[in-house]
Amino acid sequence: MSKLTQKKERVKNPKGYSSIIIYEILRDEILSLDLAPCQPVDDASLAKRFNVSRSPVRDAMVRLVSESLLQTLPNKGTIVSPLRLEDFSKYIDALDIVQRTVSRLAAKFRNNENLELINKEQAIFASSVEANDILGMIQSNRDFHIAIAKAGNNRYFEKIYRELLDDGRRSLRIYFNSFDSHLPKNLISDHQLMIDAIKFQNLDLAEELAHEHTLQMQQQFLNYLGTLETSDIEININ
Amino acid sequence: MSKLTQKKERVKNPKGYSSIIIYEILRDEILSLDLAPCQPVDDASLAKRFNVSRSPVRDAMVRLVSESLLQTLPNKGTIVSPLRLEDFSKYIDALDIVQRTVSRLAAKFRNNENLELINKEQAIFASSVEANDILGMIQSNRDFHIAIAKAGNNRYFEKIYRELLDDGRRSLRIYFNSFDSHLPKNLISDHQLMIDAIKFQNLDLAEELAHEHTLQMQQQFLNYLGTLETSDIEININ
DNA sequence: ATTTTTTAAATTGTCGACAATTTGAACTTT
DNA sequence: AAAGTTCAAATTGTCGACAATTTAAAAAAT
Structure with a gap:
């Protein structure tokens, strides 16, 4: 596939902004309800979406969980927190x-x-x-x-x-x-x-x-x- | 050195408790003032102390920072938050x-x-x-x-x-x-x-x-x- | 048909290595 | 001596791989 042959010339991101940027994007999408409450959110696809590894995505998600914008269902993935x-x-x-x-x-x-x-x-x-x-x-x-x-x-x-x-x-x-x-x-x-x-x-x-x-x-x-x-x-x- | 030859038979920890355990230990040490306010805390030595890699230590520290028990001084390391x-x-x-x-x-x-x-x-x-x-x-x-x-x-x-x-x-x-x-x-x-x-x-x-x-x-x-x-x-x- | 066992897939935490900075000391140059 | 430059070390975020579980679907036994 062109996507693979066109091999991204992986210039590593400038040190340590991916996770912050990803955090802010996800936060805004959750707050604007673009990401619907209860919608599943998994790090693998986010990593693909942002073209990074799972680490920065995980960091961003941990932060969102601590703010109660995401919710972890143990061994069943993570979802956007329900809006009660x-x-x-x-x-x-x-x-x-x-x-x-x-x-x-x-x-x-x-x-x-x-x-x-x-x-x-x-x-x-x-x-x-x-x-x-x-x-x-x-x-x-x-x-x-x-x-x-x-x-x-x-x-x-x-x-x-x-x-x-x-x-x-x-x-x-x-x-x-x-x-x-x-x-x-x-x-x-x-x-x-x-x-x-x-x-x-x-x-x-x-x-x-x-x-x-x-x-x-x-x-x-x-x-x-x-x-x-x-x-x-x-x-x-x- | 004996430490290297005696190569730890690295049985990986049961999935996913190190970071929680490390978090709790550090938290208790900070709250009991065993770790003094302003005392530097770096992940490398903690990783050595607990015999794990930096990842779980980092996770624990991120959590402690979010609770304001640790404080990050950018590019100068992390310290126990001052007690004001x-x-x-x-x-x-x-x-x-x-x-x-x-x-x-x-x-x-x-x-x-x-x-x-x-x-x-x-x-x-x-x-x-x-x-x-x-x-x-x-x-x-x-x-x-x-x-x-x-x-x-x-x-x-x-x-x-x-x-x-x-x-x-x-x-x-x-x-x-x-x-x-x-x-x-x-x-x-x-x-x-x-x-x-x-x-x-x-x-x-x-x-x-x-x-x-x-x-x-x-x-x-x-x-x-x-x-x-x-x-x-x-x-x-x- | 129901229960039990086996398996594949998904989830999730950890590993060790590495790369982008930043810092501060050593070393010039003025 | 002051200012600027160079460079090794420390800090910190990211990578890709892997391993320990858990889940749930498929297969086997009752």
């Missing part, structure tokens, strides 16, 4: 509490540098909305909220919040898809109100706005699911 | 908030199965204290608190709490070392009070007890550090 939408209300419960706490901490401890970063991220988010760039919106929305967490001046809480956001990345993908043409202008003004509350150190207001922000997201999300089918997801926030 | 005791008050801040939230959730949502597990873990903890077994105390104390988190019926919060506890494992080691001969009997009764508050669904009391529990730990810890040297750790809990 029935867990969504639990997720929102957790996100609500953490988000309120983080906002309150930010309002208390923020300094000028923090505020600058938050404003910067807000601007980036606004421009992704302007450009109707969904992937950009997801990324910059995340960065905006993490900037707030940073202002809380507690790296443990920042880590908790970041990991929780990361846990919800695929759900968030569905959430943003729900704005299929009419853009979420109000998200931008919501963010601005949060910035002001943090800037003026109004702890209670910052917490309340974070709470409303989460509720609104939940609302939008459930409405969207409701348009797909009658959902049996129950809400237990009070 | 100056972060301790931040850690306690975060632990306090999460612990209070988890206790409150547990008091609200606990069922009989949860209560049974909590009681079981409490019994195990009590017997480790009885036996003066520090490693056992650390483990069973963790399991006790995680049992409470489970009762909160929110896997996201459970994960947050577990990871936060894991983050503090080395600090906790120092904490338990501080009870060098007189055992923490009161920890047992504290736990019992928490169990009762959760059992009788007294949310406010459960939260308050969790708060006191954390404060007491902080107190004990700082006192202990104070006996070692004049500590510049500042407390900002209010």
Whole structure:
């Protein structure tokens, strides 16, 4: 076959990027749902696809497993982790509490540098909305909220919040898809109100706005699911 | 050399345990502070020590890096992560908030199965204290608190709490070392009070007890550090 | 027809070697 | 002596092969 005769002049890849690149490609494909939940993923074919040996693929997969984006079924291969939408209300419960706490901490401890970063991220988010760039919106929305967490001046809480956001990345993908043409202008003004509350150190207001922000997201999300089918997801926030 | 002539009759290890075993050994050595913070750790010598190739050692190290127990200094090797005791008050801040939230959730949502597990873990903890077994105390104390988190019926919060506890494992080691001969009997009764508050669904009391529990730990810890040297750790809990 | 045994294939962890860098010391050159 | 260059050693990612299992399908025995 031409593929074999045309023997790739194997110039070894520049040291140590394959596994990182493969990790990022797979991660993006999983998060964008190009790789469907429960879809099998095996290192042999990935190695073929990326024209590398199994080692870098394995490394990438180990990392994805540790992030719970892949799931190993012992001796039965590896699959894209199932997306359990029935867990969504639990997720929102957790996100609500953490988000309120983080906002309150930010309002208390923020300094000028923090505020600058938050404003910067807000601007980036606004421009992704302007450009109707969904992937950009997801990324910059995340960065905006993490900037707030940073202002809380507690790296443990920042880590908790970041990991929780990361846990919800695929759900968030569905959430943003729900704005299929009419853009979420109000998200931008919501963010601005949060910035002001943090800037003026109004702890209670910052917490309340974070709470409303989460509720609104939940609302939008459930409405969207409701348009797909009658959902049996129950809400237990009070 | 005899080492070479005596050629190990390399019976390959039973499939796929070396890397897990090596991971556990290294983890325990790091947590018990046998491997000192900042101490260099290189795969070549570990491979020699465990009589395996670099691959399983590398896998174990990757995992430890992802848990922040090891730290990679690019092109300069890998070291045991520094133990930043100056972060301790931040850690306690975060632990306090999460612990209070988890206790409150547990008091609200606990069922009989949860209560049974909590009681079981409490019994195990009590017997480790009885036996003066520090490693056992650390483990069973963790399991006790995680049992409470489970009762909160929110896997996201459970994960947050577990990871936060894991983050503090080395600090906790120092904490338990501080009870060098007189055992923490009161920890047992504290736990019992928490169990009762959760059992009788007294949310406010459960939260308050969790708060006191954390404060007491902080107190004990700082006192202990104070006996070692004049500590510049500042407390900002209010 | 059901259970047991045998086998081939798939899965998965490990091996030893090697190659692309990077680092820092030794050696020039200015 | 300072700056630049060269080079061996250390670090680190990748390769292709292989071996220990597990799984499940095929074959044999009951």
